[in-house]
Amino acid sequence: MHNLGHCISAVLAFALRNPDSSQYHDLKSALKCVSALVDFSLMAQYCSPTSYTLVYMEWYVQTFHQTKHIFLEFRTSKTMCAEANCQDRDLRELMANHHANEAYHNTAAKGRLQVDQERLERGNQRADLIRRENYFNFIKMHYRSHFASHVRHFGSLSMYSTEIGELVHKEQIKDGYRRSNKNEAGRQILSQYGC
């Protein structure tokens, strides 16, 4: 995921390079959303944030929340998928009954047209349900809105990163040992780092 963030924005810009006039607005929103998220994550890695970068971070979060609706249809849970399938089934049965009653009065061409319209109607109903019921209200998304205030109160986020383990001390100790005269090296290593 970490590496994906480095290139997803440019790859998406390439993938969505030739939109139709009908798709243009949606694809622009998608790009804006992803770019805001990536910019936010890059700026959160700054070791020395300033008031300007914090304003930028807040703005990126705001932009993300304004444009995230474009991805709602892809955030379908299993329960929601089952619910949508159930609604789809009910609708299909209802339409089939209605279609059976009218079948004697319609020609074959009219019947095909009606089936197409019904399929489109079912697809729209499903998309409406998914957009209505899906959400991005989960903890990892919510955290982002607190990042800027957290930095203002407690300092840079990189200080609290759990990605950095004890292994990084190895380099410091080795470096300190190399600079010492190898006699009571421990004290010299500690004094080098001001301990």
Added chain:
Amino acid sequence: MRLQTIEALLKTGVIVVENRGMEMPTSSSRSAPRRMLKGRTNIDTLSELCRAHEIEYCDMMEEMLRFIKQTAADDPRLPADPTKLGLLSVQRVTQLEIPVSEFQEPDVFQIHWSHYTGTKAFRNGGARNDWVWVQTGGEESYGDLRGRAMAQLLALFKIRNVLSEAAGVHWRALVRVLDLINGGKFHLASGHIRVGKRSTGGDMRIVGIGAVIGHGHVIPNGERQYIVNHRIDPRTLNDIS
């Protein structure tokens, strides 16, 4: 955005910072690692180098002469005569190590390994001819890229002036510089800068390896166009956006 470290500002003379008492020192005692060329091959001449990398010899010579003229004041040790230049010994290399300081941490360096393998495979994969950033001018040039150009490595070599008493070794890179599309401005729809290969040729440049400032990342966009990925790391994001 354009955040800068105190060290960078000190270099440009914008601010003066004094160390007093127990304040943290603003400059590091450690020296920055140097750029290194690795993966040496046999010693050849320029013509052999051109043959190995499938580059036109006259184009190469033209670029060499142009480079020598541009840098004559600082670096007068390479002869400007094509005949003499053709006799100089050249050593091809395949790898350039570029130390790049971490963003906002001038003491910490990460190494970018730029490879040029020509048509040969790299570790049983495809050929590897890396994209690099080349510093071409001041911040006001090259549009929103602020003086840096996206280029593809075409050759890395050392050239030694054996004809002069003050024989020096010059570390050079031959790159293909991409042209800016739309004046280097951000494309409104995609939010990225686009660059492209020149259709008429003449886009090769000889640069000192000091001008190669790091790895670049581009996404092919059609046959001759590329999208510059400026969101690859915090430093590039800060420098370009």
